[in-house]
Amino acid sequence: MTTTSKGVLVFGATGNMGGAAARELLKRGWRVRAVTRDPQSEKAQALAALGAELVQADMDDPASLEAAFDGVTRVFSVQNWSISGVEGEIRQGKHVADAAKTAGVTHLVFGSAGVGQPDTGVPHFDCKVVVERYMRDELGLPVTVIRPGPFMELMTDKAFFPPLAAWGMMPKIVGWETPLPWTAVADIGAAIANVFENPTKWIGRDIDLIGDVASMRQCQQAFKAITGKKPFGIGLPVALFNKMAGPEMVTMWRWLADYLAANDINAAKGEMLAAAREACPQLHSVTDWLKSERNGQGL
Template sequence: MKISRRIVFTVLGTLTLVLSPLIGVTQDNGSGSRLILVSGATGTQGGAVARALIERGFAVRGLTRNPDSERARALSALGVEMVRGDFDDTASLDAALAGTYGAYSVQQYRGIGVEAEIRQSKAFADAAKRAGVRHFVYSSVLFAHLGTRVPQFDSKVDIEEYIQSIGLPYSFVRPASFMSNFEGVRESAQAGVYRTPFPPDMARLHIAPGDIGRVVAEAFANPEIWIGRDLNLAGQRISYADIAATMGRVLGREVRYEQIPWEEYSATATPMAVSREQWFMANPVPIDLDGLHREFPGLMTIEEYLISAGWGR
């Protein structure tokens, strides 16, 4: 019997992404039709998930606030059926989730705050519960469970606990800092300098958005392994000085690392961003990178990501 595998995703984000090399081995999704709703398909994470699932041969449908947007039209060109909907519109979520096997959940706090993020996340989980979703994958944040007292991290803990409390069969993927965030400093790096408030020898964990997509695709393809699992996900740990050197190699010019005072950083960053970055500086966290690379061969390095993102052009 031919197995039908369909993925439905929600277009609610705004960012583009770069896909990484294929991770793992494509496996059959099991018997029957598995319809999955993926939120934020035009955003960094949701887009990565949508494209990874498309690469694996899934059919797709998209939920968007504006089906006529450029990004929605681009998805339509890939064969995606676009329908209108919103996290704050319960009826639209119920309609999108009707008949689904699984759902991928990712929400933003930027522009709306963590209270709205929590409200929207719980509304989406509630709708999935009403729809009888059998595999709910939530995108959290790296080491949120450690009790960081960082608002945008603690909100993820609240959401994780809620998903568990209502009895959804869940998987939690907790990604590290996105390599795509370096796009915000590309112009400065091209001018020869990379600035942050961190010591040059301080190392941070990073993940390529495309790798998040590949891992989530693995989760949906292998529910017997993934339901009930939470995964802290990173592809590389690298110091800030080495990031600058990596940028220089890719750009073909010297990029100097400059540690700026916290006062200078705080003048332009949000208070939540400051609290987040200060937590990371004070709390180096362990992670089994070797184990992650064994399970997901092909996780990108920053150098590979920058090259794939066109920094070397």
């Protein structure tokens, strides 16, 4: 990848946000260098089949990052706390930022979460703020931050255990009637591509990428209207769920319930969606997304 090429180095390329970014960029004719620890994995090979260049690197190995950044001017960075832990996420995020600084990257798009405020009490939100501030305040990198809401895929993707999580514990803790912000993973990829295509507009900005606001009850009703059946849910005792999945998810859902109780996002829905459409004009609503899943046989 030459420095003058229309190319992007994509971290997390076999995950949700990075994978969506890689696929969308490839579809638009960009050159994608996909970072993976295992180039032979099924997901990595699927990206290679679409035209991605695979590069083996580890965010905990700065030397491997130096090679991955060779000839790169644009990068999408995202880390996964569920794999590395929150301290590992901070460490890896800083390693990527350091490599970007050394390489002279002209635009870094960072996949974040939460509301961009420190000390929420949700570790995997707070650690992202640490990385954001490091990139901007300490390194002075040209950064755009994208913050999606809960993925719509939580409702259907088996990797997220929908009966237990989205349709079981989430409404139990957050409530069936509480309006929630939602984001389709494909929309994240589209937004990232749009941002890279217009760096002058987006460098230095944060994007709260929310595609819809809907309660779990409304999501349940939409699911039934489209599939003809209610989604199956299992509500376990919280203590048992914590033993199975760890306390992080419950901590996040409880924070979300408190945050939404103090902030009327229904009242702000129009403004939120308008701001998000600036980055991704074709945002999916929950109903639109469920229909697309149904048509694609994901339901």
